[in-house]
Amino acid sequence: MSQSILHPGAVILSAATVVGGKEHDGPLGAHFDFFNGNDRFGQDTWEKAESEMQRMALSAALSKADVTPDAVDMLFAGDLLNQCVGSSYGLLSYDVPYFGLYGACSTSAEGLILAASMIGGGHAHRAAVVTSSHNAAAERQFRTPLEYGGQRPPTGQWTVTGAGAFLLAEAATREDPALALVTHAMPGIVVDLGISDANHMGAAMAPAAVSTLTRYLEQSGSAPGDYDLIVTGDLGWEGSRILCDLMAAKGMDISPIHNDCGKMIFSRNTQDTHCGGSGCGCAAVVLGGYLLPMLQRGDLKRILFMATGAMMSPDSVKQGQTIPGVAHLLCLESPTLRPTQSPTQ
């Protein structure tokens, strides 16, 4: 069958997360490895700060697994900046074969699918995935510089300052247990239902999430209730509501087990981000800092992680084009479910 579920066959050995001040102050703040209160990370531009976050995240992820860069076969990385310079400069000091990705806010899942598939296909023993976003760099590129003090509409989301790095391998060992097993994946099809408001990304991306999730559930023969959590990133409050409504219209109520990284990372009551977080870094740090440790401990047994991206540019919107969305899905299992910690056994 064409376009079917992938069986990647890899484990996530380690993850590391780096965030800015606002993310550190949020409900998940204590779960992230590093933060910098002024979001500068010792750099003189926001773009360089984003690169520095990527460097820190990958360095920490490798350290946690006690793996040196020369033992990593390939890197998958991307970000929101034009020409993905957050990644190309951030990871320049690593002499590791480099595959640059552009999946907007879906990049974490896109990279995890490709890394796990390259390992499962016998092309790599270990592969790393790194992605990031930086609020100040993204806002001045996509909308206006923060100094302008532009007003944000209620449907707007807040680009997360954060970077996440993941190290994947063929199998874990008793001494070096996995955080999670990547058992299945469903890459997303680009969907555009005609949303043209760049401050309403959740609405643009929700139909892509519906497309991917529906195809996955159909092909796997599973139901939403078979998972402890179906977590998207980053539809925010508005997009999440739309996703649940669209799924309900298909006869599937996912609302009891659905959550969204953009909803989880900021406090809706006290942090004034309107519809929640967004940006490549959002889903990456929530997965790396919060969800993977829960999978490792067995507090979550089996989840669907689905990162969503809006694939427009400021220029395409100015030219009157609508906003295409994409959603890449992974099924992640707790290693407590499988004592050997190898997804292929």
Added chain:
Amino acid sequence: MSQSILHPGAVILSAATVVGGKEHDGPLGAHFDFFNGNDRFGQDTWEKAESEMQRMALSAALSKADVTPDAVDMLFAGDLLNQCVGSSYGLLSYDVPYFGLYGACSTSAEGLILAASMIGGGHAHRAAVVTSSHNAAAERQFRTPLEYGGQRPPTGQWTVTGAGAFLLAEAATREDPALALVTHAMPGIVVDLGISDANHMGAAMAPAAVSTLTRYLEQSGSAPGDYDLIVTGDLGWEGSRILCDLMAAKGMDISPIHNDCGKMIFSRNTQDTHCGGSGCGCAAVVLGGYLLPMLQRGDLKRILFMATGAMMSPDSVKQGQTIPGVAHLLCLESPTLRPTQSPTQ
């Protein structure tokens, strides 16, 4: 061994190329499938014209192989435009799982490596790769709009207006022979030796080509003379000279068998492109329109195709950063060498 040669295990079933007027007027003009003399492709913006070229290229590649989109398991695509909108909008009408790439002018090789590896790893039966560039869209984004008539320095290259699409599969059949077999691949490491002149890309990318080519020759135990052609894309005239000099300094004279897509696509004497062609579309259309048919016929038996990318952005250059380069390599063999036309047998 880490970071070793990949054995993708796939064949290129078909390819299609779309170019602009200047490329049609060049020495390879007769080899491309479609051209539009005014580079507009019926669209009202250059960016939409680029998307239209991608759509045409993929449509033609699928038609040539008599394959429908629903029989394609995944697409790998990217371009030079901010947020890669040439690809996301260009391929929107194809309901095929989509992996967005950013590898600058190395995107064709990056995509071919990933597509072939996903097939070889058992994750896909068929995968397509699409990439493009458009002179007018790229110039106004990276440098200045063409209407300004800005002067170009002698080391400058000319962004090609072109799109190439490739369809890969597990194996060819007697009825449907392959254009070429993807037998080996070596993904590139990002290298930055300190070039900061955005009008001297060849110099920025040549060291990356040296890095990848040297690692490949060492690990494969092969010598330049084992190949009919070592073709880069797109170092241009200046970068090609630097590559040959740097390889000679390592004791390997590749100059008799080296050529560069940026040198091949335009006439140096009559087309005034200074150092030759560049852009994601350059290597893609030269490979798809000219080199693959030569491999299919057996006029070339075994070549190394190495697309090179400069991973900076206009902003990173303005912020004083130097230009990182990357080069991804594939070894392509003529199907006339292997009657079964499956690289894994």
